[in-house]
Amino acid sequence: MSFVVVTEMNQVAYVKLHRPEVRNSFNPEMIAELTKIFTDLEARKDLRAVVLQGEGKVFCAGADLNWMKEMVNFTFEQNREDSLKLFGMFEAIAQCSLPVIGMIHGAAFGGALGLVAVCDEVIAEENTQFCFSEVKLGIAPAVISAFVNKKAVAGKVRPLMLSGVVFNSHIAQQAGLVTEVVPVGEGHTALQKVLHGYMQCGPDAVRETKKLLNDLDTLSWADQRSRTTTVIAERRASNEGQEGLKSFLEKREPAWRLN
The missing domain is CATH 3.90.226.10 (2-enoyl-CoA Hydratase; Chain A, domain 1)
Incomplete structure (x- = not known):
């Protein structure tokens, strides 16, 4: 059961x-x-x-x-x-x-x-x-x-x-x-x-944000500096991040957005 x-x-x-x-x-x-x-x-x-x-x-x-x-x-x-x-x-x-x-x-x-x-x-x-x-x-x-x-x-x-x-x-x-x-x-x-x-958000971006928020209060200040700057660099370079930035600049909907 x-x-x-x-x-x-x-x-x-x-x-x-x-x-x-x-x-x-x-x-x-x-x-x-x-x-x-x-x-x-x-x-x-x-x-x-x-x-x-x-x-x-x-x-x-x-x-x-x-x-x-x-x-x-x-x-x-x-x-x-x-x-x-x-x-x-x-x-x-x-x-x-x-x-x-x-x-x-x-x-x-x-x-x-x-x-x-x-x-x-x-x-x-x-x-x-x-x-x-x-x-x-x-x-x-x-x-x-x-x-x-x-x-x-x-x-x-x-x-x-x-x-x-x-x-x-x-x-x-x-x-x-x-x-x-x-x-x-x-x-x-x-x-x-x-x-x-x-559904308007990048699904991987949401997941990575939640992981980051869950971990922040367990990290030292130095580790927070390293982790946060690494996450944003990874997100900007990711396929999802590239699509989001390009769609914004091109004034169109990103491919992952669901309405």
């Missing part, structure tokens, strides 16, 4: 969490599936973007109840091994060089906020509820914190993580977790606008 459904249309992969009967909550099988899916998508050169969404009434409710029951009897080492797999899933999504757009509706609790954090853009319906619920269970939003802190505004998101309060889409947007808040039912229209924007 597959807990994640992948479809493709117009060079976009749609990855849908598919456990609506348990509010798309994580279990080890779903974690393994998502890790493999995004690892495989990274190798695809024919795609322009990925959309991450959930089936049913909510995006994702976090950890599966039965999985949580099993955790009660885990040893420290079992818990650590389990957590490393969860980290690996978030890392696979974050490191995928395709732009990832999250479509969030209904609710995103606990680990689901890790999924929100690893998306490059997030469209959320205005009635969506968010919660870093871990502290209410006596645990911590530890694994997701590495990804949340890279994306969110620290002064905004820290009290949300410490208190475990439920917050809305507008607060999530202020915290930097959500890009756009839309009325219920209008997410598809907003998504099409976002995807259209990516």
